[in-house]
Amino acid sequence: MDQWYRIDNTGKIFHAVSSATNSSVFRVSMIMNETVEPECLQEALDIVAVRFPTLTVRVRKGLFWDFMEHNDEQLLVKPETGHPCSPIDRKENNAYLIRVLYFEKRISVEIFHSLTDGGGAVEFLKTLVYQYLVQRGEEVETDGVILDPEDAPEPEEMEDSFERYASSDTALRQAGRAEKAYQIKGTAFEPPGIHVTHGVVDGTALNAFAKSRGTSLTGFLTSVLIQAIHEERMRRDMTDGTVSIALPISLRRQFPSVTLRNFFSVANIGVPMDGYMHLEDIIKEVTGQLISHTDKNMLQAGIDRFVSLQGKWIVRALPVLVKYPIMRIGFNQYGERSKTMTFSNLGNIALPESLKPHVDRMEVILYPTRKSPINAAIGTLNGRLTITFARSIEEADIIRAFFKSLTEITGLDVEVYSNEWGEVR
Structure with a gap:
């Protein structure tokens, strides 16, 4: 069998x-x-x-x-x-x-x-x-x-x-309707495709700089990204509102696991933006939210709520033809509408010393979606950190603003290259 x-x-x-x-x-x-x-x-x-x-x-x-x-x-x-x-x-x-x-x-x-x-x-x-x-x-x-x-x-x-870590001890309050975040709009590529822009920087130096600003590497880059999105938005339509970055969080550190299957949570880091905001204020807000969202009790509650919802008899009893459309509606209402962009950091990837001379760096590409037409991801290998933006729209203002700010703020060299999809030649 x-x-x-x-x-x-x-x-x-x-x-x-x-x-x-x-x-x-x-x-x-x-x-x-x-x-x-x-x-x-x-x-x-x-x-x-x-x-x-x-x-x-x-x-x-x-x-x-x-x-x-x-x-x-x-x-x-x-x-x-x-x-x-x-x-x-x-x-x-x-x-x-x-x-x-x-x-x-x-x-x-x-x-x-x-x-x-x-x-x-x-x-x-x-x-x-x-x-x-x-x-x-x-x-x-x-x-x-x-x-x-x-x-x-x-x-x-x-x-x-x-399933292994789900507990019945946590109070299973159902999440309310998620607050709507600012969402990026643009002109879809025709024919459809994905443009990727990579930026390579010294990961050790960038991590040290982030710590000097009182935050983690993820906290610092998320803050720079939020500021870039807000400033480009203000330049276009002068609107205020919440810029929310969805950060996938691996659960393997807080809940020891060697599973090769999905085991992550998502933390939505939202900063209400009102006019011009100093980067220091954004960093403080982002860092505080990162700490609270990655608290073990908070993550446990998320696991319990997630497993409990899928375990309900009504969910199990519905056939796929009915269940999948309902899940799509829930995804759009609670997932897509509550974030501006997803920003995934896979961290510093460990390699044996014998492999390092054969490998230069790594890249991570996260697919864009209709409501998140720009997403980003990070991978670090051999001390070289690569930030990759993937977009399904022509407009690249936010990406250019992000790399410009990162270079100006840190003073570090960033090597930028792309696959040139959709660019006029």
Whole structure:
């Protein structure tokens, strides 16, 4: 009998809300120091795919929930064409919801968000790059910071950690209707596509600068981003209101877990903007909210509320044809309307010393949506921090303002490059 898996509590949402304007596909990449050899990459993928059974699956339709089962087809590496994070065509991808791409020195893994979050995707990418280097004949070691492709998967890697940590002790107050945040509007690319802009900076120096301003790296960059959005908005339409940045928070630190499935929460950091505001005031507000939103009790309440809602008999009893439209409405009312942009920081990615000479840096691309046409993500590797903006609209004022402010405020050099999608040539 084929092995099958329930889709985790968060993954169910992505199945319900994905659409032509919301692919729910994100990307993690490593930029190598030499041009990628496709044959070695395919050999590596054939080995690594077996090590990650919950990522190399096909999805089947169920009456009450979709479910995942083992996929016996070969997962093929492909040259990168078109724009990042496009919807995954299951017929063209042997029914997989994950794809591995290469372009010059870049190895990319794109994953439908129902399978895993950024933490799980990075673990897959690390193991893939390790095995790729092995296939090339390089002397590299896992050193305990990379999942060894020769090891059997641990049961804990496949668990739904939301279910594991859910508690009945927390008061399960239902969240009220979320406050509407300022939302970015613009001219959609025609034909549709995603423009990505990367900015590379010294991560160690930037982290030290953030601490000198009394906040974390995430707190500082979120504050600069909020100020850039507000100033560009004031320049255009002179409106006030709340700029709210949705920050995905990995739950693995507060709730120890090695799961390779989704295990994160989202903190909406909202700052009411009234005219011109000093960066110091924004930093203070953002830092305070970050501390409160990442408090373990607050995160526990979120887990409990989330699991309790999906466990209600009425939710379980509704067929998918009824349930998914209701979930889409809830996503738009409580998720999309309450944020201006999503800003995801995957943190400082650890690599064995033997791998570091072969890898330059990493990139993380978070798909835009109809109501969040610009999203951003950060990945740090080898001390090089890459901030990536992905947009589905022509207007890039906010992105230019952000990098200009970051350079002026910190005095650090930022190397900016893009895929030039939609730009007039």
